Amino acid sequence: MASEEQKKQETEKQTETIIGEPDDGIITTEEKLEGFRIVKAILCQRLDAARVVYRDFKNYFMILLDDSLRKPLCRLYFNSPKKKWIGLFNDPANFRGSGSKTDVRVEISSIDDIYKSSSALLETASLYEQVKDDNVHQADAIPIDNEDD
Numbered sequence: 001m002a003s004e005e006q007k008k009q010e011t012e013k014q015t016e017t018i019i020g021e022p023d024d025g026i027i028t029t030e031e032k033l034e035g036f037r038i039v040k041a042i043l044c045q046r047l048d049a050a051r052v053v054y055r056d057f058k059n060y061f062m063i064l065l066d067d068s069l070r071k072p073l074c075r076l077y078f079n080s081p082k083k084k085w086i087g088l089f090n091d092p093a094n095f096r097g098s099g100s101k102t103d104v105r106v107e108i109s110s111i112d113d114i115y116k117s118s119s120a121l122l123e124t125a126s127l128y129e130q131v132k133d134d135n136v137h138q139a140d141a142i143p144i145d146n147e148d149d
Helices: 004-016 030-043 111-141
Strands: 052-056 061-065 072-077 084-088 104-108
Touching: 030 052, 030 061, 030 072, 030 111, 072 111, 084 111, 104 111
Parallel strands: none
Antiparallel strands: 052 061, 061 072, 072 084, 084 104
């Protein structure tokens, strides 16, 4: 069984593994990509896998639905060597109106802790699907003016 120090060193190695290093200072690490794969696996229970994508920013790693910044599923805050968070968007208030969505950060001690947020991630996916369904039903209910009447 690995000691705490060995686990810490392994985590640091994973964090240092960089997938590309663009000039803009955004560094996509293998750790971020592994977090994305975990979130995607969870969401595949409710969504088509092709609809779940990521964009890496300087301050966080964003996981989106349909590659739309208006449909954030979660944020991974993995840039700090000491603390990691997952930002969740499952508050129904985020789905009223068209305003910006705010996340609620939950500290995680390892990437595997993302699984503990499975229900919140699935709830967020359901809220997006509900909004989509509501919009379809509203479009069906819009009366059409016929000049022939």
